[in-house]
Amino acid sequence: MFETLPTPKLDGIIGLMQAFAADTRTDKIDLGVGVYRDAEGRTPVMRAVKQAEARILDTQDSKSYLSLAGDAAFLTEMETLLLGGAVPSARVAAVGTPGGTSAVRQICELIAKVRPGATVWVSAQTWPNHGPLIAAAGLTARPYRYLDAEAGALDRAGMMTDLAQAQAGEVVLLHGCCHNPTGVDLSAQDWAEVAALLERSGATPFVDMAYQGFGEGLDADAGGLRHLAARLPEVLIAASCSKNFGLYRDRVGIAMAVVPDAQRDAMAATLAGLNRQSFAFPPDHGGRVVSTILGDPMLRAVWLEELDGMRARVQENRRALANALREATGSDRMGAVAAQQGMFSILPLTEAQVTKLREDHGIYMLWDGRVNMAGMDPSRAGDVARAVAGVLRG
Ligand SMILES: Cc1ncc(COP(=O)(O)O)c(C=O)c1O
Known part of the structure; x- marks a missing residue:
């Protein structure tokens, strides 16, 4: 064969x-x-991870299946970490995924469900796996200008001109912070301009957040995402805990969609169904480490100190x-x-x-x-x- x-x-x-x-x-x-x-x-x-793992080892009394969306505490803590209350929880649907890579893939599958073959605008330089993940879901990647190589800065005019062509039913993939591979990020004003463009066109933003906390700080790094979420009806999000929790091989990620209240339940069930089709239940251990750290003021302080040190x-x-x-x-x-x-x-x-x-x-x-x-x-x-x-x- x-x-x-x-x-x-x-x-x-x-x-x-x-x-x-x-x-x-x-x-x-x-x-x-x-x-x-x-x-x-x-x-x-990370020290906080070691401590959280010790706590889980001591207290966990079952490794039976959880829900297709994963651990509820992980989803709630991650919603706060990413969105910081920018939108009511009634607008947020999310599922755990094996790493940020699967989060990107699941969001691409979600897009393909409603718009097979849809165009996803990607910065001309991007994480090398974005193209293959988009193609694997049958979607079509289309580049927008991003880096002004001579200045080592954003090609603002090029980017805005290209993104002005994005239409309703198309998706614009943006790096939440710490753009991979250029290190060139959008300013608050750039994010506001992108939001205004998307508001006019109806194209849907898709924010890939793989390095929250590595740029300027946890909240500042999520500022652009939060602005989009507060202003637009729909935002797609893929986030990874590989770098900011150092959980690379434990595979901890989250796929999230911010939608109008009326669509939230359908979205949550659709994301859970997509998990069922590819890996069923997301890995639990790493996500539980993350929710244990974020939910405990002492562990959170230890983690923040180490993250600040890494930055x-x-x-x-x-x-x-x-x-x-x-x-x-x-x-x-x-x-x-x-x-x-x-x-x-x-x-x-x-x-x-x-x-x-x-x-x-x-x-x-x-x-x-x-x-x-x-x-x-x-x-x-x-x-x-x-x-x-x-x-x-x-
Ligand atoms: C932009 C971007 N998105 C997503 C990921 C996925 O990370 P992981 O699957 O290791 O969580 C990475 C990792 O390098 C990345 O750079």
């Missing part, structure tokens, strides 16, 4: 992870995969690399790296230059020049900058 099955091309990020692991150089640097690393190069289990470290890495690049290249061309947000930035490198950095210097980054700022030890910023300056000189 499977004689003709072709071997699919390996996902670029997964291939890069494998190549880095196989590289025997001891001074290699991994700026590829999007995980946070501390000063020792570890991706630790500060990423910002420090950004400044260190921007300074080192300025010194090594004698120019401020990549100075925007310091002002960008979250884990990622794009360095203005060709694929050939990226290959040379990997082969000659053991520095690993994505083929488009995407670097994980949260993966770099600031003491290696000079090494990275000198190597980058070298390949730029040719």
Whole structure:
């Protein structure tokens, strides 16, 4: 039956992870995969997570099935974390999912249910998995301009011109914060302008929130999403707890839809039905860790302190690399790296230059020049900058 099955091309990020692991150089640097690393190069289990897990181990007396939507406390806590009361709960339907990836996929399936083949507008540079997830649900991705590569900032005019073409029945995918891969985020004014555009056209926003707390702070990072939710009749949301709770492999995500009250119950049942079709019950352990932390003032304080520390470290890495690049290249061309947000930035490198950095210097980054700022030890910023300056000189 499977004689003709072709071997699919390996996902670029997964291939890069494998190549880095196989590289025997001891001074290699991994700026590829999007995980946070501390000063020792570890991706630790957060203290609050350890404490919550100990509590669950002590008190959990059953692992029987829950509802298709998952743990009710997780859904409620996540609603507050994401929406901060911007809309009444009577307008919110949500289900747990295995990670943010499945949340994106389930929302795409939801769109396909009512609009098969619908257009989903995606920023021209985006998380490499957005395209495949949209296509897997039979939807059609259409790019909108996003990055002004020269300025390392938002191509505001390009974005607004392209999004003005989005129509009712189409969806506009936006990164809630810490845009992956550019690190370029919308200002409050940009969000308001996007909201006004969508209000006029009737196109539906879909916010992917994978890094809440890594940009400016938990509430500030959700400001754009909350503005859309308060202003528009419908907002789709996919969120991940992989980064801000460090629960990567436990697979904790949520798919959410903000709709008018009258459609809320139908939406909740539809999302639950979509879960049933693909994995039935979402994984419980990670979500329970999240609701245990968010529901307990002491654990929440421990978590916030650690999250603040991670954010500060990423910002420090950004400044260190921007300074080192300025010194090594004698120019401020990549100075925007310091002002960008979250884990990622794009360095203005060709694929050939990226290959040379990997082969000659053991520095690993994505083929488009995407670097994980949260993966770099600031003491290696000079090494990275000198190597980058070298390949730029040719
Ligand atoms: C923009 C974006 N969305 C969603 C995800 C999904 O994350 P996960 O499935 O690991 O929770 C990621 C992870 O890198 C991401 O960058």
